[in-house]
Amino acid sequence: MFEELRPHLAELRKRLGLSVLSVFIAFIVTFTFHNQILTWITQPLNDALVQVGRIIESQDKATWKMKEKEQNLTVSLPSKKAAELSDDLNAASKETHGKLAQLLQKAAASAKELTHLLADMENNSSNGLSPHNTFNGQITTHQVGGAFFVALKVSFFAALLLALPFILYQLWLFVAPGLYSHEKKMVLPFVIGGSIMFLIGVLFAYYIVTPFGFQFLITFGAFLYTPLINIEDYVGFFTKIMLGFGLAFELPVFAYFLALLGLVTDRTLKDFFKYAIVIIFLVAALLTPPDILTQLLMAAPLVILYGVSILIVAAVNPEKPEEEDDEDETDEASSHQS
Numbered sequence: 001m002f003e004e005l006r007p008h009l010a011e012l013r014k015r016l017g018l019s020v021l022s023v024f025i026a027f028i029v030t031f032t033f034h035n036q037i038l039t040w041i042t043q044p045l046n047d048a049l050v051q052v053g054r055i056i057e058s059q060d061k062a063t064w065k066m067k068e069k070e071q072n073l074t075v076s077l078p079s080k081k082a083a084e085l086s087d088d089l090n091a092a093s094k095e096t097h098g099k100l101a102q103l104l105q106k107a108a109a110s111a112k113e114l115t116h117l118l119a120d121m122e123n124n125s126s127n128g129l130s131p132h133n134t135f136n137g138q139i140t141t142h143q144v145g146g147a148f149f150v151a152l153k154v155s156f157f158a159a160l161l162l163a164l165p166f167i168l169y170q171l172w173l174f175v176a177p178g179l180y181s182h183e184k185k186m187v188l189p190f191v192i193g194g195s196i197m198f199l200i201g202v203l204f205a206y207y208i209v210t211p212f213g214f215q216f217l218i219t220f221g222a223f224l225y226t227p228l229i230n231i232e233d234y235v236g237f238f239t240k241i242m243l244g245f246g247l248a249f250e251l252p253v254f255a256y257f258l259a260l261l262g263l264v265t266d267r268t269l270k271d272f273f274k275y276a277i278v279i280i281f282l283v284a285a286l287l288t289p290p291d292i293l294t295q296l297l298m299a300a301p302l303v304i305l306y307g308v309s310i311l312i313v314a315a316v317n318p319e320k321p322e323e324e325d326d327e328d329e330t331d332e333a334s335s336h337q338s
Contacts, residue, residue, distance in 0.1 A: 011177075015170040022166045026159035034151040037158050041238055042139060044206065045229060048214035049139075052227075055219060139229045150235050157239045161202070165195045186260060194253045201249030202242050204301065210241065213294040244287030248302050255309035259317035267319035269310045276306055 030037060141147060168191045176184050218227050258264045269276075284298040 015174045019167045019170050022163040023159050026162040027155055030158040031155040034155045037154045041154055044210040044214055048218050051215055052218045139231050141231050146232055150231050153235050164198055165191055168194045194250060197249045197253055198246040201245040205241050205245035209294055209297045251305045252309045252312055256312050259313040262317055264313055265317050265319040266310050266314035269313055
């Protein structure tokens with residue numbers, strides 16, 4: 001038995017070796033552009049920090065204006081009484097207290113200066129200068145070689161994306177000997193379709209999922225805590241989401257491949273649909289941040305892709321009625337007898 005498997009193991013080792021070599025070559029290329037790649041990866045986080053900062057700043061402006069109105073009210077009421085009192089004392093000062101009248105006039109002038117000062121502060125706040133803006137979210141590193149290891153991680157992630165078409169091609173070459181001649185012609189749809197669907201999954205996660213997810217998670221505790229995001233943790237978290245969505249969007253491609261091999265039919269996928277819903281939401285919970293919005297943003301496309309997979313399998317390997325199966329068996333029996 002081992003002798004029969006030895007050629008297949010040798011072929012598998014060859015395909016894996018070429019795939020690893022392609023990733024290594026792509027890694028050398030991507031490492032030279034790691035700064036640009038890291039800027040692209042951290043852009044959703046920077047946008048979320050800026051957006052949360054604007055939310056907190058607008059909240060602080062509203063609070064400051066409320067306090068400012070209370071101060072104006074506190075100053076304006078005594079100023080009226082002071083004016084009335086100053087008039088009475090001015091009348092009395094003509095007779096006995098000239099110096100006291102001068103002091104009261106200085107007090108009235110100070111009150112006017114305080115009013116002008118509060119008006120200037122109101123103008124500054126209306127121009128977008130928040131006097132109480134304490135939000136200072138930052139991206140940090142907690143390791144001596146943190147920046148270097150982050151550069152390695154992002155370069156490896158980009159290398160996987162760059163080498164993906166070649167890896168899929170090697171996978172196809174490994175299974176191609178067991179296919180018929182007309183099935184071997186499907187190599188281009190498999191490689192190109194798999195690469196495109198993976199790229200669509202990554203772009204969907206980058207432009208749709210991460211903006212909502214990061215903004216929600218940062219805003220949740222930003223009024224109590226200053227977010228200092230560790231870049232090492234963020235890169236691992238980011239690549240996990242990207243790879244998860246990329247693999248999830250490969251579902252129609254793998255369904256097409258299994259249908260081509262005759263392993264699944266449209267009836268198989270339809271009967272498994274109720275179990276697939278549970279599995280989809282479990283996978284979404286594991287691969288996304290712990291909030292219901294991001295999980296739904298992953299689960300909903302997966303459910304749609306599962307429906308698309310059913311249509312693809314129905315076109316490639318539809319379920320045959322029992323009558324047709326009986327006829328096929330009868331035809332095969334007659335051909336053997338003849």
